[in-house]
Structure formats: C-alpha cells, structure tokens
Amino acid sequence: MAERVCVELVDDLDGEPxxxxxxxxxxxxxxxxxxxxxxxxSLRELLAPYxxxxxxxxxxxxxxxxxxxxxxxxxxxxxxxxxxxxSKEQHRARLEAAAAAREAEVKRVAEERAAARGEIxxxxxxxxxxxxxxxxEPVRQEENSKPAVSLPRFSSASN
Numbered sequence: 001m002a003e004r005v006c007v008e009l010v011d012d013l014d015g016e017p018x019x020x021x022x023x024x025x026x027x028x029x030x031x032x033x034x035x036x037x038x039x040x041x042s043l044r045e046l047l048a049p050y051x052x053x054x055x056x057x058x059x060x061x062x063x064x065x066x067x068x069x070x071x072x073x074x075x076x077x078x079x080x081x082x083x084x085x086x087s088k089e090q091h092r093a094r095l096e097a098a099a100a101a102r103e104a105e106v107k108r109v110a111e112e113r114a115a116a117r118g119e120i121x122x123x124x125x126x127x128x129x130x131x132x133x134x135x136x137e138p139v140r141q142e143e144n145s146k147p148a149v150s151l152p153r154f155s156s157a158s159n
Contacts, residue, residue: 011036 009018
C-alpha cells in the first residue's frame with residue numbers, strides 16, 4: 001500500500017502558507033519560526049540594524065584537554081569498579097545468609113527427627129573434631145629419568 005504524506009508549512013503569525021523557516025537566537029535561546037515571504041522580509045528588515053552592529057558567533061567546539069579527559073575517564077572507571085565491588089560484596093553477603101539459613105534449617109530438622117525418635121541430638125560442631133588426613137609422601141623422580149613430555153628442539157645440532 002502506498003502512502004503519500006504532504007507537509008504544508010503555515011505562517012506562525014497569520015496562518016497563511018509559509019515559504020520560509022527562519023532561525024534566530026536571543027538571550028542564549030534558539031528560536032525557529034515558519035513565515036510567509038512577506039513576514040520573513042519584515043522580520044529581516046526589523047533585525048537589520050541589530051545584525052549590522054552585531055558579530056556572528058563561531059560554532060567551533062573547543063578541543064577538550066587530553067589530560068582532563070584522562071582524569072574524567074579514570075574517575076568514571078573508579079566509580080564503576082566501586083559499584084561492582086559493592087555489588088559483589090552484597091551478593092556474597094546474600095549467599096552467606098542463605099547458606100546460614102539452610103544450615104540452621106537442616107540442624108532444626110535433624111533435631112526434630114532425633115527428638116521424635118527419642119534420641120538426644122548431638123551437636124558435632126561443638127566438639128571441634130578434625131578429620132585426620134593421611135600423610136602424602138612426595139613423589140620422587142629418579143635423577144636419570146626422562147620428562148613425561150618431550151620438549152621441542154630449537155637447535156639443528158644433532159646429539
């Protein structure tokens with residue numbers, strides 16, 4: 001389906017068909033107005049004495065100081081890192097709280113089951129028992145043994 005859109009400019013002052021969109025600025029505020037040929041000429045004639053005595057403003061953008069940009073980027077990076085660190089700490093705290101809650105629930109259920117069977121629950125954590133680990137002897141390699149991985153030769157000299 002084809003569609004045709006027609007935009008008709010209308011003079012913002014008197015509602016007649018407009019031929020011009022005039023842009024101007026006053027007191028730091030930019031304006032744009034649609035005007036007919038007659039009203040556009042009238043506005044230009046009205047502003048002519050001010051334009052002849054005024055000076056055009058350059059629209060050139062000042063180049064930013066590279067040192068200042070580095071400082072600002074570093075500051076932004078530091079802020080991002082601080083937010084990430086806080087988020088990480090909050091996440092860790094939530095995980096620890098959830099683990100503590102699960103542990104408390106498991107302990108409570110175990111105590112209830114032991115009580116239901118008429119047993120006295122044993123608090124193993126209060127005994128501070130450590131499980132002894134078997135001593136491991138270091139693996140000794142013979143001095144004349146070859147390495148398990150062959151290394152590439154970087155010399156063309158033969159042995």
